[in-house]
Amino acid sequence: MNIESFDLERWQSVHEHQVEINLSESGVHPLRLRELVGAGDLEDLLEQELGYPQTNGTIPLRERIAAMYDGATAANVLVTNGGSEANFVTCWHLVEPGDEVVVIQPTYMQIPGLARSFGATVREVWLEPRLVDHAGQSGPGGSRGPADGLRSPARWRLDLGEVRAAVTPHTRLIAVCNPNNPTGARLDEAEVAELSAIAADTGCWLLADEIYRGAELDGRLSSSAWGRHDRVIVTGGLSKTFGLPGLRIGWIAGPAEVIDRLWGRHDYTTIAPGALNDRLARLALEPSRRQRLVARTRKRLRNNQAIVQAWAGEHQTVQQVPPEAGGVTLIRYAGSRPSARLAETLRAQQGVLVVPGIHFGLEHHLRVGIGGEPDPLHRGLARLGDLLRSASGPLASETSPTREH
């Protein structure tokens, strides 16, 4: 099996703990253990046996996860080691050589990489930036500069007609990341319903990676694909919205029979979550704590987005479609410098780590994390601004492509 390089993860794995300012992170600044565990919980925790827990996740944890999906029970949930294992196990189960997988792009590149490694052909449908004028009408575009007073890029939109057209009799799976990494776009209820209807009408599966659900800047919880029909699988976890990536707790929510089959795959991957992680995850998802964590995340994202927006407003050669949810934003920059070269220069010369857009197949963009501390964000953006000023012309004209493969 030929496994393609997961460039985004490689780039972060190699550099993220060595740089002065890490803006490559896609979640929110992690909690410390003491912020999660109250003094009253401590004695209890010290009694935790460090054996194998229930291998598909303890019942109390699965019940707490199920409580986030209308009508779900513990039987609809498999606990995994991170959202990445959830996606892996699902793709491993569903995708066979010769299948086609429709992937909404840009996206976290795990699923397309896995699908190709498992012998499938990936058909891409791209989110596009839309311009919205003052009357609220949208049209294609996305490349006017911020100085344009009439219209500004407002949202990344999905053309659902294109998704339907991409499905063929060989399509096994439609994969979407919603809310989306790297754009911060969020599909609305009608769009999630239509996406799920496309899968239902054509007999293929819908895999919705919803690990950013709950991290909405405006506080409106994103619609989930969960439970819309018996070929919908949702993945999630504690790493992004809840600020607990070090717990390595993810999950799959789906029909009970499918969850059972996926559990059989998980026997082959990691067997079980860590006992302590399962225990701490139960604490984190206790309803009042869960709400506190979500509120912390949303506040942080709003504050940091204001910093990015102010910075972008001061730089005529960058453009941002404001993120609706999630821990990251895409910055489009003027000029023709390849994003990998720009990101490497920024890292090597300025000590700032961002993710080059090319890791998502999207040239002339950089992905910047907005979940961290405000001070490094300010400093990192200032250095990025200096670098861009030293080497950029105006943004490309409105008709130029926003991506290059």
Ligand SMILES: Cc1ncc(COP(=O)(O)O)c(C=O)c1O
């Ligand atoms: C959309 C998406 N899904 C899954 C993951 C992996 O999550 P985890 O760290 O819980 O394995 C990431 C990590 O960046 C992600 O962005």
